Amino acid sequence: MMGRIILILALCILIHQRGYSQIERPNQAYGIFNVEVSQAGSGGYLYEYDISNANSSLQVLLAFKIFIQDASFYTRTIESPEERKWYIDGLAKVHITGAAAGNTLNLPTENGLSPGESMNISFSSFGLPAIHPFYTKGFVEPWTEEYLASLFEAGYKREEIFLGWKKEWFQGTTISPKVWPDSTSLSTFIDTVEVYRHRSCTELGWATDPGVCGELEDDLSEVKTALESEDSLSAANALKRFIDLVEAEKDASLTSEGYALLYFNADYLRRRLEKEYE
Numbered sequence: 001m002m003g004r005i006i007l008i009l010a011l012c013i014l015i016h017q018r019g020y021s022q023i024e025r026p027n028q029a030y031g032i033f034n035v036e037v038s039q040a041g042s043g044g045y046l047y048e049y050d051i052s053n054a055n056s057s058l059q060v061l062l063a064f065k066i067f068i069q070d071a072s073f074y075t076r077t078i079e080s081p082e083e084r085k086w087y088i089d090g091l092a093k094v095h096i097t098g099a100a101a102g103n104t105l106n107l108p109t110e111n112g113l114s115p116g117e118s119m120n121i122s123f124s125s126f127g128l129p130a131i132h133p134f135y136t137k138g139f140v141e142p143w144t145e146e147y148l149a150s151l152f153e154a155g156y157k158r159e160e161i162f163l164g165w166k167k168e169w170f171q172g173t174t175i176s177p178k179v180w181p182d183s184t185s186l187s188t189f190i191d192t193v194e195v196y197r198h199r200s201c202t203e204l205g206w207a208t209d210p211g212v213c214g215e216l217e218d219d220l221s222e223v224k225t226a227l228e229s230e231d232s233l234s235a236a237n238a239l240k241r242f243i244d245l246v247e248a249e250k251d252a253s254l255t256s257e258g259y260a261l262l263y264f265n266a267d268y269l270r271r272r273l274e275k276e277y278e
Helices: 004-020 071-075 144-155 186-202 210-228 232-248 256-276
Strands: 031-037 045-053 060-065 086-089 097-101 118-125 128-138 170-178
Touching: 031 060, 031 128, 031 170, 031 256, 045 060, 045 128, 045 170, 060 170, 086 118, 128 186, 128 256, 170 256, 186 210, 186 256, 210 232, 232 256
Parallel strands: none
Antiparallel strands: 031 045, 045 118, 060 097, 060 128, 086 097, 128 170
16 A cells, blocks of 8 residues: 555656646647638638747647538648648548658657747638637657556556547637538528627637627628518628628738638628529
């Protein structure tokens, strides 16, 4: 019994010294994703990301995932940044994944992002901008077999030691493609745009002027009310005011994410209205 207590105390000291948190190593590579979206010549959208490792990070950033809703990425490979070698693809079906290239015997690889460093990637999609999570992973020294055995000997269970990657990786929020089914109703889509507006204004910091946020809310509410009354002209006028205000606030009270999220989804709604009421 005394030996077990001593072993547990020794493990606690080791965990504290190495910066572990409840056994698992905390991820301390804090990714920052800034993105701009523009209309692509093919009728889709060009997504341009600036991916950086925060100055406050304590690890080299070696991998990332961006959640997407665009099945066409399943067979696609995305071009590596010019300044460093990364493997980036959509083979995970619902994620764009990126990993720094390097020799596994010489880690962290020189292609990773040290704190304060950044890189750029871009790709096109027919999916509209949507709010999605991203994840980043930093480099940590691999556990030794001896250390792992000591954890089991101390009484830890496998599920307490090996966590799912979503619990281990740092998580943030960005925008990325979402392909909507053709069957999506106008009402459902308007409600989604309102969710985007609300989260941009109250949670994500992508829309910073409360007055502008209130005007956008009023315009969307008028669009929905007019459509429920089958007043397509009033709906179109209210939607135009919404789009004009979003355009006017680009690079002012709207970040690049807030602008892309609201403008391109509202413009899609405008085209849907024109098609259904032509």
